[in-house]
Amino acid sequence: MSLFLTLCQQTIGAKHVLSKQDEMQTYVSDWRQREVGKALAILIPSNTEEVAALVKLCAEHQIGIVPQGGNTGLVLGSIPDQSGTCVVLSLRRLNRIRSVDTSNNTMTVEAGCLLAEVQGAAQQAGRLYPLSLASEGSCTIGGNLSTNAGGTAVLRYGNARELCLGLEVVTATGEIWNGLRGLRKDNTGYDLRDLYIGAEGTLGIITAAVIKLFPIPKSEVTALVALADVNAALKLLSHVQDHTGASLTGFELFSDFCLHLVYKHFAELPKIFESSYPQYVLLELASAETQEHTYSQLEFALEAALQSGLIIDVVIANSLSQSTSIWKMRELISSAQAREGKNIKHDISLPVSQIGEFISQTDALLQTAFPGCRMLSFGHLGDGNLHYNVSPPVDQLDSDFLLEQAAVNRIVHDSVHLHHGSISAEHGIGTLKKEELLVYKSPLEMRLMQSIKTALDPHQLMNPGKVI
Missing domain, CATH: 3.30.43.10 (Uridine Diphospho-n-acetylenolpyruvylglucosamine Reductase, domain 2)
Structure with missing residues (x-):
């Protein structure tokens, strides 16, 4: 050595x-x-x-x-x-922004660039790179692509895969594939780019990427809506989409328990509502229209929802600071749960139409198996990605509850499978879910994945022990 x-x-x-x-x-x-x-x-x-x-x-x-x-x-x-x-x-030293092409609405960046730095460079060029994550100050573009990261704007702009046009990759044999093509149409054989995106470094090493840029919206309006249940949130999603179309950028769901923990551990945050409600949706519109037009568009849609009884209460942010406060509540949910204690996390995706049924049925199954467990459900309702986390009962030690992780996972993942979902939406498989993948992927899918792995990494040296 x-x-x-x-x-x-x-x-x-x-x-x-x-x-x-x-x-x-x-x-x-x-x-x-x-x-x-x-x-x-x-x-x-x-x-x-x-x-x-x-x-x-x-x-x-x-x-x-x-x-x-x-x-x-x-x-x-x-x-x-x-x-x-x-x-x-x-890859932290591969942190250069190689070029910006505003006519083509693309930017070529190296894999070690921080997401926040890429967002800033796009803004300086008068453009938007819409991928947005809580860890954007420390995560990198290469990491985002390796897990096909999602975030809060997938509803409108798509996952990391949809935001990438081309890649530069070092193969498992040390060759350099230059696929840095800023083309939106290129049907010249197999899409190698899509093989490497989401592969978690098991097929090769992404060293650079051509990413999509977009015009910066001229207006943004944020609202926090209170609802009786998740099914009402699903109806609201359709209602707002009918009224606002592609302007709907974010549609985030979280429960009252989520908000309770945020206020408990971040007491300095201003309360938006005087009362508590079962469920909340944070939604955001972004448009090329004026601020007044976008505000009126959202106000009209939510007033109709309020009058029909679809929603219970609503606050539309009337300032940047109020909008920031509303988003802060959503962004601090994970931190608040971490301060509350250890928990069992699940990053899952479901057909949007199935989310209400999944939550009600799976909550009941978990309460039967682990009475008093506390459910922290939140996520990107607009694209079907739910962070479904389970905290121990208030009278049980975290360490004791974590011993039940395998049993909790089985209940949750079986329910996800029953509702035609996925056990990993945006975090990947790594080693944590490697064995679970064998339970829910068909033998044929696993054989096909292994064939690709063997073909591109014959000596099994790329991120060994991960995914498959």
Whole structure:
């Protein structure tokens, strides 16, 4: 191994090859501090050519590679296992914005660029990059693409896959595929781009991407709506879409318990409603029309919903600060639950029409099996992505409840499958859901996936032990 590390040092410089335990700690630790892996070394190249050279070295010495962006993943996909035989290849130094083409509405960026920096660069160019996540200050474009990240604007703009036109990838053999084409139509064979997006680094290493840009909306209006139940929220979604069309950018659902925890742990936040209600929807319109027109459009739609009894109460933000406060409530749900204690998380997707039935049936099943468990349901209702988290009863230790994780997961995932959903919407599989995938994917699907893996990574060196 000393020869291998020496060759790595010669390739990218000794200071960019970390092998001491204290130097490697942050690279091998899970974002939620649940797991700590072990690595042979951390390699931090500065460009695509160096990535390719390192991959060739790893192939020659049969060293597994764990690609890593911001290490903000939630399914243990970006850290190594306990064997200590793999290297972590960090892309944080590949952080250049290579070009901006406002006529083509595209930007070419390297994989290590922070999402927030890409958003800022787009804004400076008079454009919008609409991918928006709570971790945007620390997650990277490469990580977003490797998990096909979603976020709050999928309803209008789509997932990371739909926001990407082309890729640059270092293959498992150390070759560089330059697919950085800013084309919206290109039917010249198999779509290799889509193979690498969402593959969690198991097929190759994304080093750069051509991403889509959009005009910056001239107006944005946010509202918080109170409802009696989830089915009312689903009816409201159709109602608002009928009235506003493509202007509807965000439609976020969260329960009263979510809001209760946010106010409990972030008491400085102003309360929007004087009373509590069973469910809430945060919705946002963004338009090329004037602020007054967009506000009136949303006001008309929500007034009709209020008069018909579809919704109970509503507040439309009349200032940027009030809009920010409403969004802050939604963004702090996960942090509030973390402060409340440990919980069992699920990132699932369902046909939008099935969400109400899923929640009512699965809540009942969990209460029967684990009386007093507390349900924290929130997510992107407009695209069917639900974060369905289960907290222990108030009188039970977190550590004791976490021992029931497998049983909780089985109830939730079986119910997801029954309702024709997916056990992973936007977080990926990693190692956390690897065994679950075998339960819900057909044998044929697994064989096809394994065939692709074997073809593109014959020595099984790319992010070993993840996904399949």
